[in-house]
Amino acid sequence: MSNSVLQLLWSGTLETLYMTLVSSAIAYVFGIPLGVLVYVSDSGGICQNRVIHTITGTVINIVRSVPFLILLVAILPFTRLVVGTTIGSAATIVPLVVAAIPFVARMVESSLKEVHAGVIEAAKAMGSSPLQIVYKVILPEAKPSLLVGSTIAVSTILGYSAMAGFVGGGGLGAIAINYGYYRYQSETMLLTVALLVIIVQVFQETGIWLVRKIDKREQN
């Protein structure tokens, strides 16, 4: 294997990590508040509001049902507006974030739903405001589950980033397509796939290790 291929794979890996982690971080910045909003506005929630719940829920569902490749192409004008270009790693981050926000919001919502209703009732009975319930009760109690969700979200975003290789995105996905598919270099393709598997594995294991470390319910 030539040095140049190795170098290519190395820079591809870094690009992939960059796209995935930056997109995930931005998606969580927007996804957590959105998920909290959907959760608290639900019927029986601490700030029940049917209008807000229906609107947020519908927007999330619409964005989530568009296939990622279609979404990526559809928002090209928006991508150009934000980063000034439509190719390369930076340009991939925009559609990744757009696709990941509703996904993350749903993950967050389902984690929050795991918090026992009685605990929230107790917090209310002690005179907590809705904001205090969110910050001091619901989010901290859901932390382990949120972390599990984030490892799933990161793996999914990693998969999306590889898909973006088809339309001019960077990273390992682009290498797999450009070298492995268009130039029939099967070994290069296999190597990129192997690298993607390793990255997912590392994220997953790190996540699980962290959950075990922070979840007070499992420390006996």
Next chain:
Amino acid sequence: MIRFENVSKRFSSRKSTTDAMNHINLEIDQGEIYGIIGFSGAGKSTLVRCINLLEKPTEGSVYFQGERIQDMNQRQLRAYRQKVGMIFQQFNLLAQRNVIENICYPLEIAGVKKSQAVARAAELLELVGLQEKAKAYPEQLSGGQKQRVAIARALATKPEVLLCDEATSALDPITTRSILALLKEINEKLGVTIVVITHEMKAVEQICDRVAVMSQGTIEEEGTVRDVFLNPKSETARKLILPDHETEILEAHHMLRIAFDGQSAFEPVISEMTMACNIAVNILGARTENIGGKAYGQMLIELPKDHETANQMKQFLRDRKIHFEEGGGTHE
């Protein structure tokens, strides 16, 4: 201190409406332990939740120290809730916080400085006897210990009232006893008014001053624990006092339910009665508790067919000032 005036609560959904409470009137006095007893679905949990407005009554008024709590705004309501502690059947502790942090929670939201909060929490841990568990997480505690932490947490903001919603129903009998004793101690030491919701007559007998018997959203009878226990007037109270199979016995046989209210130990009484009346007594069921060195409880004995002997037995009990009632629901 707490007064319900014609309070009703209706739960409505598209499919059905349920009247959980119908025109409830009751008054709970400062410093007492007030029991509300009834079977599941009687509406007692709804009632207790109307005291801190976790449930909003659909009709009527709830007053706390003369103030109508439904008229409070959100900020006043939160301040009011800090004066009303609550504990639950499932403890409802924060699983991701340790014991001290759990007790500090209500102080945190009340804006108490951290150092002060920790000091207060330590004080409360001592009161509930769990100093050595300060750093433990709820998962590492037994049910009784969790409820002790919950009690400490509920007392953190120095409430005037403590609401207990089936607080001992998830605990074994021995732990139940110790938690009830702790509640009694808190009532006596700190003067906290306590409202106990339960389906267990034993819990009421052990600590309550007065009791209301609830069924299908209404209060069937109310009075001192002694009166209700010795002379239950409602069907519900009778069923709660007697274990289920014994209700049937009471209906089927001609018999007496003798209630011991702590004035007399029961053994000599029965033996003396058999000797005095010269008859062997058939005991159908008995349950007694030793509370504070006195015998509390009841015994079901079959009455002889012969009327004269039966009357002789009743007269004997009357002379001894022992409360009893005859099977079939007649009172004495």
